[in-house]
Amino acid sequence: MSAEPGTTFLPQHTRPASVPTPRVTSGSDEVGAVRAAAAVAHTSDRGARIVAVTIALVWHLAIGLPAVLTAGPALAVPQVVLGGWLLVAVLGVIAGIRLLRDAPLPAAPLAGLLLVVDVAVFASVGRAHLFSPANWVWGTLAWFFLVVLWGRPVHRLLALLAAHAATALTAVVLHGATGAADLARATMALYGTSSLPVAVFAGAAALATLSRQRAATAATTNAMVAEREAAEQARHERGERLNLVSRAASEVLTELADGRADPADPEVQRRCVRAAARLRRLIAESDDVPHPLLHELRAAVDLAERNGLPIDLVTIGSPPPLPVRVRRSLADPLTASLADARDWARLTVVSGPDEVVVSLVTPDREGPDPTGHPAEDVDGQVEHLYERDGKIRWTQTRWHR
Amino acid sequence: MDADALAPVTPGRPVGVAIVDDHPVVIDGVRAWLATEPRLTVLATGDDPDEVLRAAPEADVVLLDLRLHGRLVLDKLAELSSAGRRVVVYSEHSDPATMLAALDAGAVAFLAKHEGREHCVATVLDAASDRPYVPPALAGAMVGDPRPDRPVLSDQEREALLLWFQSMSKASVARRMRISEHTVKQYVDRARIKYTRAGRPAATKAALLARAIEDGLVRPEEIGIYRSRASTDQPTP
Numbered sequence: 001m002s003a004e005p006g007t008t009f010l011p012q013h014t015r016p017a018s019v020p021t022p023r024v025t026s027g028s029d030e031v032g033a034v035r036a037a038a039a040v041a042h043t044s045d046r047g048a049r050i051v052a053v054t055i056a057l058v059w060h061l062a063i064g065l066p067a068v069l070t071a072g073p074a075l076a077v078p079q080v081v082l083g084g085w086l087l088v089a090v091l092g093v094i095a096g097i098r099l100l101r102d103a104p105l106p107a108a109p110l111a112g113l114l115l116v117v118d119v120a121v122f123a124s125v126g127r128a129h130l131f132s133p134a135n136w137v138w139g140t141l142a143w144f145f146l147v148v149l150w151g152r153p154v155h156r157l158l159a160l161l162a163a164h165a166a167t168a169l170t171a172v173v174l175h176g177a178t179g180a181a182d183l184a185r186a187t188m189a190l191y192g193t194s195s196l197p198v199a200v201f202a203g204a205a206a207l208a209t210l211s212r213q214r215a216a217t218a219a220t221t222n223a224m225v226a227e228r229e230a231a232e233q234a235r236h237e238r239g240e241r242l243n244l245v246s247r248a249a250s251e252v253l254t255e256l257a258d259g260r261a262d263p264a265d266p267e268v269q270r271r272c273v274r275a276a277a278r279l280r281r282l283i284a285e286s287d288d289v290p291h292p293l294l295h296e297l298r299a300a301v302d303l304a305e306r307n308g309l310p311i312d313l314v315t316i317g318s319p320p321p322l323p324v325r326v327r328r329s330l331a332d333p334l335t336a337s338l339a340d341a342r343d344w345a346r347l348t349v350v351s352g353p354d355e356v357v358v359s360l361v362t363p364d365r366e367g368p369d370p371t372g373h374p375a376e377d378v379d380g381q382v383e384h385l386y387e388r389d390g391k392i393r394w395t396q397t398r399w400h401r
Numbered sequence: 402m403d404a405d406a407l408a409p410v411t412p413g414r415p416v417g418v419a420i421v422d423d424h425p426v427v428i429d430g431v432r433a434w435l436a437t438e439p440r441l442t443v444l445a446t447g448d449d450p451d452e453v454l455r456a457a458p459e460a461d462v463v464l465l466d467l468r469l470h471g472r473l474v475l476d477k478l479a480e481l482s483s484a485g486r487r488v489v490v491y492s493e494h495s496d497p498a499t500m501l502a503a504l505d506a507g508a509v510a511f512l513a514k515h516e517g518r519e520h521c522v523a524t525v526l527d528a529a530s531d532r533p534y535v536p537p538a539l540a541g542a543m544v545g546d547p548r549p550d551r552p553v554l555s556d557q558e559r560e561a562l563l564l565w566f567q568s569m570s571k572a573s574v575a576r577r578m579r580i581s582e583h584t585v586k587q588y589v590d591r592a593r594i595k596y597t598r599a600g601r602p603a604a605t606k607a608a609l610l611a612r613a614i615e616d617g618l619v620r621p622e623e624i625g626i627y628r629s630r631a632s633t634d635q636p637t638p
Contacts, residue, residue, distance in 0.1 A: 314495075316542065317545045317547060346568075350541065350545050351545070352545065357563060361569070391572065392568060394567070394568060394573065396567065
């Protein structure tokens with residue numbers, strides 16, 4: 001192409017005044033970190049959920065049920081007390097299973113239903129069993145609140161417990177248990193049965209938040225380390241390629257200077273052209289960590305060049321993160337044409353946040369079209385153009401967001 | 402400032418060129434390219450812009466290596482441009498940001514060094530008549546311009562720049578876009594003229610603009626209203 005023996009310029013340095021490019025990988029890294037953190041938080045939260053569901057159901061079954069059955073006919077309306085117990089048991093099992101399967105039932109209707117049961121049981125238990133274990137709502141209900149409201153803000157749980165306390169105190173007053181001892185028992189019962197669920201609920205929420213933060217920090221750190229390693233690797237590879245290219249360039253220049261190589265010799269000219277193209281490509285690489293698309297294209301270019309093809313690769317802008325299929329649809333037709341190219345080739349990549357256009361131009365010649373990969377259609381997102389006009393063969397792929 | 406700040410090139414007399422580069426071998430190479438064109442004559446060469454222009458104050462076009470003695474001389478470029486010197490920058494720094502910075506500073510044209518042989522003579526001739534010349538590398542920089550305040554280019558202008566950058570053949574671009582080569586050049590040049598509004602004003606930019614209006618490439622009323630592309634951002638087909 002343009003570079004000829006007399007016009008081959010050596011760079012004065014190996015690192016150009018590089019354009020500060022946005023990190024192409026940081027977006028996906030952040031997403032990855034958030035996902036990893038969420039996974040860790042989820043695992044740590046699962047243990048607390050199992051605890052809450054188990055306590056609610058075991059208490060309900062082991063303490064509530066025998067007491068209700070024992071009290072039996074002594075209750076004012078035993079059917080309501082037992083029916084309420086059954087309803088809550090069924091609800092608790094379903095809500096618990098759903099919670100453990102990450103598909104919690106809607107909280108508001110369930111909470112409302114629990115409160116209705118609360119009121120009904122207090123109304124039907126009778127004065128004699130107001131404070132006995134047969135009035136199972138004292139002990140068990142708060143744990144079901146927990147199961148129903150898991151993962152919601154703690155103030156909702158507090159509101160529900162307040163409603164429960166109001167119901168209980170109203171019932172105590174309406175049953176005429178207004179003596180100091182009864183009020184004290186009621187208060188103690190409420191305090192005793194509410195404090196532990198609240199502690200478990202708040203503790204689990206705090207633990208989940210903490211583990212999420214720590215996992216996010218760890219994931220971000222890992223991503224940074226990985227990126228640094230990739231950058232280090234890229235720098236190392238570039239250094240090696242520069243050594244290789246510099247050697248090739250200085251060899252041919254020395255031979256020219258010594259008069260051992262003839263500038264008119266086509267082979268010497270080809271060597272100059274190849275060395276110049278390689279140097280230009282190295283100078284043009286301004287990205288610390290190559291975008292996978294550019295990495296693939298550079299690899300294809302290096303391969304073509306090793307087969308003796310002088311090739312220019314010019315990239316403008318940084319591609320956004322691209323799914324593998326899109327990347328493949330962008331690169332494959334080009335690499336196929338590249339394998340078929342003779343004399344010279346020019347590969348360009350122009351990228352913006354919403355568009356990436358890759359193009360390969362090679363001189364046209366007799367012969368069939370390259371049997372390229374049929375462009376994989378990625379939902380019509382990548383268009384593939386191939387044409388030859390007698391002068392050039394032009395392959396272009398273009399991706400739109 | 403206006404176009405009159407630039408000394409007009411006398412018709413019939415060869416265009417006087419001054420070459421500023423700190424590598425004698427490059428000066429010799431450029432001189433050899435320009436020698437193939439009788440309408441051009443090299444008046445002075447050297448590695449210091451001030452000295453070269455003292456030796457040849459009548460130079461119509463200055464070919465300036467953007468890196469002199471290890472530093473980028475964008476400030477010197479701006480100074481020369483606002484003083485009405487037609488500067489064609491040529492540099493091995495063909496990264497888009499540097500090219501756009503050179504345009505902003507008032508360079509009439511930017512030539513990547515590896516494009517020199519094919520485009521040098523044409524660039525200098527066009528620069529001497531205050532006409533835009535956009536080699537492929539510059540077209541790439543313009544079409545990929547990521548700055549929020551970049552000029553608003555029409556879809557055809559963007560497409561013509563992109564295809565010209567890709568193929569380096571206006572004939573192929575014309576076939577591809579199904580328009581004439583002349584129209585391809587018009588689209589490319591119009592995009593370039595829009596860049597005379599980017600960056601600070603310079604006599605050279607005013608001259609390019611005035612000549613473009615004179616040539617009918619753009620209409621005066623098209624020029625004053627370039628909005629920021631950020632406000633009307635739209636995808637290109």
